[in-house]
Structures are given as C-alpha cells and as structure tokens.
Amino acid sequence: MLALRCRIFILEQGPYLDPDGLDQASWHLFGRDAQGELRAYLRVVDPGLKYDEPSIGRVVVDAALRGTGAGHALVAEAVARCDATWPGRGNRISAQAHLQGYYRRHGFATVGEPYLEDDIPHVQMLRAP
Numbered sequence: 481m482l483a484l485r486c487r488i489f490i491l492e493q494g495p496y497l498d499p500d501g502l503d504q505a506s507w508h509l510f511g512r513d514a515q516g517e518l519r520a521y522l523r524v525v526d527p528g529l530k531y532d533e534p535s536i537g538r539v540v541v542d543a544a545l546r547g548t549g550a551g552h553a554l555v556a557e558a559v560a561r562c563d564a565t566w567p568g569r570g571n572r573i574s575a576q577a578h579l580q581g582y583y584r585r586h587g588f589a590t591v592g593e594p595y596l597e598d599d600i601p602h603v604q605m606l607r608a609p
Contacts, residue, residue: 503527509561510540511554519545520554524562531572533606534562555586559607570609577601 491585502525511520522539532536541551562571575583577594580603590606595602 496566502529509554509558511550520550522554524558527566527569533570533572534566536562536571536573551582552585555583559586568609571607573605573607574602575605577603580605 503523506523506525506529507521508521510518513519519538519542522536525531525535525537527534529535536555539551539555541554545551559571562569571588573583573588573598575588578601580590583605587607589608590603591606592604
C-alpha cells in the first residue's frame with residue numbers, strides 16, 4: 481500500500497510527507513488485479529479525526545489502470561461502505577483541484593476556496609448525507 485502511494489504521490493507528483501499518522505486510525509480499501517497485485521487503493525479516516533465527517537483520501541490508481549473505471553469503482557465502494565457504516569453522515573475530502581469533476585461524479589460538491597496542500601492546489605469537497 482505504501483509502495484503504491486509513494487509511486488503515485490511522491491515519484492509522480494513530487495515530494496511530500498505521505499505517512500501522516502492517520503493510517504493506523506483508518507480503514508483501507510484495496511483494488512487488486514487477477515494476479516493479486518495491488519493496483520488501486522484508498523483509505524477512509526473515521527469521523528472526528530480529520531474532519532467531523534468520515535473522509536475518503538489517499539486515492540491512488542496505478543498508471544496502467546487509469547481511464548479504465550477502476551478508480552471510480554473503488555470510490556463508489558468506499559462511499560457505499562461509508563453510508564452503511566455511518567448512515568446519515570456525509571463525507572468531506574481534500575481533493576486535488578483538477579479532480580473536482582471526478583469527485584462530482586460521486587456526489588461531492590466543492591465547498592470553499594482552493595488552497596495549497598503540499599504545493600498542489602486542493603479544494604474541500606463535501607458529499608451531503
């Protein structure tokens with residue numbers, strides 16, 4: 481999981497501190513290929529740790545699978561599991577600004593103004609309950 485995240489977040493996007501101390505207090509969703517290799521991943525941080533709402537984050541898809549729908553399937557599964565685990569709660573995320581359209585497909589709406597996180601433009605997005 482950390483190797484995939486490092487390959488995407490650090491080697492592709494530039495250096496920053498990926499392990500932020502929230503992994504141990506999160507649950508993790510893995511997307512594996514037919515050979516069992518990890519190709520997609522995300523985590524969900526419990527409510528109250530990062531935001532008041534549960535938060536989907538660290539969404540990564542191996543470059544070879546981008547554009548195949550694998551990431552959308554992973555996010556849809558995370559949203560469904562959040563809804564089942566925390567009924568009536570929304571989800572808040574910190575999304576890279578250029579991915580707003582991607583997350584809108586899953587019911588997220590931009591709230592607030594863009595900001596820099598690790599020198600990358602981000603926005604907060606909220607998926608209402």
